[in-house]
Amino acid sequence: MSTVPQRPRTGLLGVVVAALVLLTGCGDQDTGPATAPPKAALGHVHGLGTDPGSGTLYVASHLGVFTLAADGTVSRVADRWQDTMAFTVIGPGHLLASGHPDLREDLPVQLGLLESRDGAETWQPVALSGEADFHALETSGDRVWGFDSVSGRLLTTTDREEWTAVAEGSPLVDLAAGEDPGSVLATTPEGRLLRYDVGGGPPEQVGGAPPVVLVDRAEDGGLVGVTADGVLHVAEADATGWRRAGDVPGSPQAFDAADSGWHVATADGVHRSRDEGRTWSRVVAAVSG
Numbered sequence: 001m002s003t004v005p006q007r008p009r010t011g012l013l014g015v016v017v018a019a020l021v022l023l024t025g026c027g028d029q030d031t032g033p034a035t036a037p038p039k040a041a042l043g044h045v046h047g048l049g050t051d052p053g054s055g056t057l058y059v060a061s062h063l064g065v066f067t068l069a070a071d072g073t074v075s076r077v078a079d080r081w082q083d084t085m086a087f088t089v090i091g092p093g094h095l096l097a098s099g100h101p102d103l104r105e106d107l108p109v110q111l112g113l114l115e116s117r118d119g120a121e122t123w124q125p126v127a128l129s130g131e132a133d134f135h136a137l138e139t140s141g142d143r144v145w146g147f148d149s150v151s152g153r154l155l156t157t158t159d160r161e162e163w164t165a166v167a168e169g170s171p172l173v174d175l176a177a178g179e180d181p182g183s184v185l186a187t188t189p190e191g192r193l194l195r196y197d198v199g200g201g202p203p204e205q206v207g208g209a210p211p212v213v214l215v216d217r218a219e220d221g222g223l224v225g226v227t228a229d230g231v232l233h234v235a236e237a238d239a240t241g242w243r244r245a246g247d248v249p250g251s252p253q254a255f256d257a258a259d260s261g262w263h264v265a266t267a268d269g270v271h272r273s274r275d276e277g278r279t280w281s282r283v284v285a286a287v288s289g
Contacts, residue, residue: 037269039285040066040074045265046085046099050258051119053092057256057263058120059270059284060087060097065120066284068270074284077120082111086134086146093119096126096144098134110150113137113160127160138175138184143198145184147172154186156198166196167203176215176223179238187213191227193239206239214252219259224277226252226264232277246277 043062050057057068065077065084085099095116101107112128132155134146142158153168172194176185182198191211194203210233212225221237224245230252235242248255250266262273263283270284 037282037285038068038072038074039287040076042066042265042269042284042286045253045270046083047087047097048254048256048263048265048270049087049089049095050256050260050263051089051092052258055260056119057270057283058087058089058095059265060084060254064102065097067119068284072283078122080120082123086137088137088139090139093117095120096137096139097123098132098137098146100133113144113146127157127163136172136175136186138177140177140181140184143181145175147175147186154184154196156184164198164200166198166200174214174216176217185215185223185239187215187225189213193225195239208242209235209239210242210244214255216255216257218257224255224257224262226255228252234276246273246279248277249280249282 041063042059045059045061047060055070059066062083064081067075067077081102083100084097087097089095097114099111100109101111108130110130110133112132113126113134114123115126116123132148133150135149136147138145143156144160145156147154153165154172155163156166157163171189172186173189174187178184178195184196186194186196191213193206193209193212195206196203210225211227212233213228214226216224218224223235223239225233226248230248231244232246232248233242234245248264249271250268252264252266254265256263262277264271269282269286271280272283273280
């Protein structure tokens with residue numbers, strides 16, 4: 001899963017996107033399926049993730065977590081309006097997230113790290129409740145990486161109790177697993193791709209990378225990145241050999257590259273590509289929330 005935060009409380013990239021986006025679509029893009037896609041009041045989408053067991057697409061947004069079933073049904077999970085920020089799927093029905101509570105719930109404003117083992121029906125606090133507001137999360141084996149917007153730190157843990165600060169002071173937009181569990185790739189609002197090591201120290205800027213703000217690791221191990229103006233790029237597992245693969249249909253908010261299909265969220269809904277970004281079909285039409 002990959003996500004672009006929104007203003008005001010979800011980061012800096014909304015400003016960058018607004019300044020940069022003059023999107024020109026790919027000439028052979030499909031603007032939508034033959035029948036009208038289902039509609040949902042999604043609000044700004046913070047994250048996308050595909051359940052590896054059921055194939056269900058999760059849409060984590062400012063207005064809750066939604067699911068898109070195989071038959072096209074769009075549902076708000078558990079009637080919860082939790083502002084679900086950083087979001088990632090780590091197994092069948094097994095999710096990690098962060099964000100802010102449904103206002104009907106007596107919970108801290110900053111939810112820290114949350115975990116669900118029942119497909120977002122319920123969430124349990126895991127760590128840093130009331131302290132951290134993660135805007136990006138990534139896992140690699142037992143290791144969890146997270147960028148906390150409150151402290152401005154990139155944090156990591158293997159037991160979810162003891163956290164180590166790897167870097168601080170620079171805003172990060174998105175995270176993707178590194179070539180090994182001891183490293184992580186991160187993007188900045190300006191489109192720099194950085195590699196951080198668990199041991200700390202200055203990050204390494206990935207040479208030759210395009211200015212991607214969203215990045216995800218595909219099922220085959222390769223990397224997929226999207227620029228702020230919607231250009232899609234792919235690379236080898238070691239972040240070399242970048243090439244343009246297409247264009248996404250709109251200003252990107254979140255991105256997910258699963259084996260069953262790639263998905264991107266834009267202001268007008270969620271779109272799917274079954275040919276690795278060459279063409280897109282809108283599968284959920286957004287309505288104002």
